[in-house]
Amino acid sequence: MSWFLRHHAVYVMNKNKIIKIGDGIYQIKYYWLGISNVYMFLVVGGERALLIDTGYSTTNVMKYVRHVTDKPIIPVNTHGHFDHIGGNGVFQKVYLSEKDWRTAREHSDREYLQNMLQHKMDISRIFRMIAKLPAVKKELEESIDMENCKYVPLPSENYFELGNRKVLFLETPGHTQGSICLFDEKTRSLFPGDMLCERGVLLGLDHSTSVEEYKQSVEKTEKFYREHSGKMIFPSHHELPVNENIFSRYRQLCDKIISGEIKGRYIDDGISQGLCAKENNLQIIYRQISGKEHTS
Template sequence: MFERIKVKKLNDHIYLMDDNGEATGYLVIGDKKALVIDTMNGYENVYEVVRTLTDLPLMVVNTHGHCDHIFGNIYFDEAYMNPDDNEVAKEHMAFQEFVEACKKHNLHMPPFKPIKDGDVIDLGGLTLDIISLPGHTPGGICLLLKEDRVLFTGDGINHGLWMQLNESKMLKELLNNLDKIMYVTKEADYILHGHAQEMDNISLITALRDGVADLIETKGEGDKDYEWFGGVDKQHLFGDGKSAICYSIDKL
């Protein structure tokens, strides 16, 4: 039915939506409301995808302001995001291809409503705590689904963490922010990040934290180059040796 977005049921009320292998969004269905976490690239109508799974009232939350997490907002009336990422989102919303596509299809981005650290989302039988994690972007957030012990992390915690972006925080600040939320390792068993295909063990956050600490201590000595569309920076392997923190020297 849908060419790009493929849906995978993870348990009785969590669905993973994979957008052509480029980005991942989630649908969490409670007794009274349903929550969309990140809306991916916007090439396909994620609202229609969600409506094949639930007819409950919907709430949309963006984990951060990058295009592959917010562009699908165009199919909804509103979305919540940490205001600290408003400037990041504004920059991405100005991408020429996106502006032209919105004009062509008579679509527009709905307003962002604020959400912050400590807020709680009640879906009826399911509750999610908002946890701030500045690092990848200034306003990145995680969502802790208490009943299922699952932490949704966007791009803030994953196997390929980008810290080379202009908007990314200094690595020492990221380490400090990770230390502040290490308590979640006792409250969650699994992680679902913004480019996942399945659940990761919560130990990923500890491996990432230790990798950042190691990078700071070694100052990236021996790290190899990392080529991306913005140029060439560095990458520091951590955990299983297949995961990496991508960074620019000025973030050390």
């Protein structure tokens, strides 16, 4: 094993872990191929625990979960992308908005994922080089091999009851049509999935919405967060917690795109394609500014 591979392996093992981030809430940190972060969250109630997302198929999410609780697990996906649904196969049923079932089917299809990765390799020399490393190649192969699972619609009462603890959710179309944010009442923590984070939001994917529709979701989430006296925001990627001014920063960038003050430049990052607008360290990649016609 080369120095690089040995170092890489140790680094990966040290980075992937479960950590307590509040009273009964845990963050599972996972670095896909050792470089790309995604977080899952566990909220432990009196009788059950809610697992928010299941990571990649290579994450082995239950290995982390069982370190902190033996209670029955209720799995829910914030949306249907492959880095959030990969470990669904170990559960009998998983909660996901019906509006994302089609996305989830595509994102667990081997051929679809293979094409996506191939495209990423075609346009990125660095990714192509990394993908040739034996350990990475193996993980890439395993990542696109996803077990099927049974999806069930989100509970009609708009919350999950965990035993003396409720986690609410609200529908927030944007990144995908069926994206949701979850809110733990006890710690007043918001889990927005991929709808916002400190880097940006991708609306340049199949099944993303227009910028206008996304902005409505940001406003809806901000209103909900304030009405429920929200305290912390934990997105699924990058730095966390994020400051609550993130809502106004995204709103302002949306407004500038909608008014034409900022015009995005075309970008293809291998996973999403669209116009990229940047301001104040945030970026929005989008295909459509207004309307309800979806980009797929």
